[in-house]
Amino acid sequence: MSKKQLIMESALELFAKQGFEATSVQQITEHSGISKGAFYLSFKSKDELIMALIDHFMMQFVSDIDHIVNDPDNTGEELLRKFYYTTFHSFQKHSDFAKIFIKEQAHTFNEELISKGRHFDQLIDDITLSMLDQLYGETIQHTKYDLIYCIKGFMHVYSHLFLFFNVPLNLDVLCRSLAEKTNLLAEHSTIPFITDELYEKFRKTGHDEMTAGQIIEIMEQKIEELEESIERESLVLLKQDVLERSLSPAIRKGLIANLRSLPHCRWIVYLLENCYKQ
Incomplete structure (x- = not known):
């Protein structure tokens, strides 16, 4: 485990017990057994x-539901069931972090945290809309x-039941x-409340597209982590294509x-x- 991962896991344990504000860097370094100097080399x-x-957990969540929605084998009610299953399974798997994030969002005035929450919320909206269109x-x-x-209301309310009220969870029954x-x-709703204009107004808050440079930085980190393989070679080729757009759509799709x-x-x-849709 790298020092960065160790710091993140130690911090998560403390944040779960004390919250963000009450946890100091000193406590994190003592809990993880590293020096303050080592901490500030990482963060x-x-x-x-x-x-x-937040990025680590929300990127996992968003990419997992996107994977379900874009799997051509998932259709009809089975797609809906898997969508909900993936959502609640993720909340269950990362329950400590989910509790912290929900609580802090409700009480914080940290603009960056609020903006981060809005950004990922909009990504979830986009994936959900794609599913509904399908x-x-x-x-x-x-x-x-x-x-x-x-x-989103279903996701929010039902996740609270088992995160904060310890309601026994039969995930299969819930998702069905x-x-x-x-x-x-x-099938039966006929009276809309949220118009196109109102929805676009919501979208203007906190939804910034990731730049090509930011995507390349993430790809470079993943390339360093992977050993020589077809996946690593695919990433190298796609990284170059993000810059030059020289590959054909068929080759991109295959990579x-x-x-x-x-x-x-x-x-x-994801x-x-x-990026290629733009």
Whole structure:
């Protein structure tokens, strides 16, 4: 385990017990058994560490649900069930962090934390909208934005039940129940509240596209981590293509497909696919 990973895991344990504000860099370094100098070689400040933790967990979450939505084998109610299953399984797997993030968002005035939350929230909206378009197409043209917020409401309320109230969780039943409810709303809702104009107004807050330079930086980090392999070679070629746009769409698709099955590359796959859409 690298020092950076050790710091992040130690900090997470302390944040879970004490919250962000009550935890000091001194406590983190003592808990992880490293010097303050080693801490500041990895992170410029505690705030940078907090943002790195948020990025780490939210990138995993976003890329996991994006993987489900873009898998051509997932269709109909099975796609909805897997979407909800992935969502709640992720909350369950990272429950300590999820609790901290939800609590801190409710009480903080940290603009960077609020902006970070809005950014990832919008990414989830985009993936959810893509799923709804696949499932229902033009039949929900006037109610699709309301459906996004209904789905987010399900995710928010039901995750709170097992994160904060220790409600026994039968994940399979929950996901089938929510898939059924979503279908009913899609099929029978007729009165929209959220218009195109209102939704675009929401989008203008906290949704900045990642630049090509930022994507390349993430790819370079992953290239360093991987041993010689077809996945590493695919990343090298795609990194060059992000700069030059010299590959054909078919070759790009094949190279991205080489990465798709690797869980630790799903965030890069998500970023690349959105980059090539622009």
